[in-house]
Amino acid sequence: MSDWNLSDPEQRHQAAADYVLGLLSGADLTRFEALLSISHEAQRDVQQWREHLNILNDELKPQTPPSSVWKNIARATKPESLWSSLRFWQGTGVGVAAALVVSLSLWLSPASQELDERDIDYVYVIQGSGSQPEWIVNASLNQNKVFVETVQPDVLPNGQVCELWLMVKGQEPVSLGILPKSGINEVVIDPQWRNALQNSPLVITLEKPEGAPNGYQMGPVLARGQWTPVNKSI
Template identity: 30%
Template sequence: MTDDAPEPDPRDIATAGEYVLGTLPLAEREAFQRRLLNEPALVAEVARWETHFDPIADEVRPVSPPAKVWNNLERRLFPERTAPAGSVRFWQWLSLGSVCASIALLALLWLGQPGPETERNLWVSDMVSADSTVRLTALYDETDGEMRISVAGQPPAQGRDFELWLIQGDRAPISLGVMPHQGQAAMPIPEDLRILVANATLAITDEPAGGAPGGVATGPIVAQAEMRRI
């Protein structure tokens, strides 16, 4: 590569990070691996992410939750499941690890690796559709009142958009805006809404292009998840 080599596509940078973390769906991972055979710039980007994550991996220490935590989750989420407990726990750990890795990637993409004196009040919501074709991760920073989002998976149908909503208690859902079909975006949260973000629920609905008419949701809920402090 020369000094005049073009900058990598931001989407490829993010995809390379997800590839290194192992959070890409199988079909996307296989497609990315095929590209690695013919695109040296992608290989270099993967190597850069591996170098970036190496120090973080060294600091990770496994922590086993109390047995009652998984027992309660199993009863609530899989009441009729007959698979052996060990098998259930394996897939739960795998799913949880994927979610945490996505959150870590989003935080690094937007905030960079924090220094020892960095202190931020962060909230995260990881929304996945029932068929796992749509995923939206939102990271909210109380320090600056900005929400960063990462959208992946199948885009909405032609003439439709995904819209993000803030749901707090018995209040009517509040639109936070129309989402990009893919990639990352930053959304400043109005000051009068910032107090509502903590412990709220975020939801995505499928709306007409441009968003719900009159600011009232009309389409089905694609995915939703609570905000959690990290």
């Protein structure tokens, strides 16, 4: 049918629109998909059109699905045993979904709402060199604990470890422990820094296997970050 000249940016952009609409077929589709697999520009065009055309979805009136749908999803995604749960979790399951929720909540609830502080979790995603999170740190005021969940940590040379710190203003930095190689670390929230938690930055340092002797003698800083509030109630 139509002969797209995909080396022309404008035609490529138009082909991307047709691709997102599902209007490419036959040889046109094959050619565009081949280009898409190698061209960042084509990928960006497709992504732009997905965003543009998403206004059609935004126009639809939300419809609440019946509760049976969630029950089936929960059943299908439930880990079968502790072992499979651990393996699943070290892969790309729980942690990444948590990271997705973080970015979602940033988009979905930009306005500050009046919420009971107990309904808010604070999350900090520790991103490694790749796009995968390495750990997810989740502070639950409700449970009075900070959970450090392992996702996919890099292995450090010479047995070195990463230590997580809460930088409470005017106080010795509080160690939230050495970042675990697997599983979850739990740290009980101390009344001394509970109220300061949400506004205190986080720091990750590189340490010898035993960790830093105290908050004033920490090793080199690898990363700094802030908590992201995540609203648990809807």
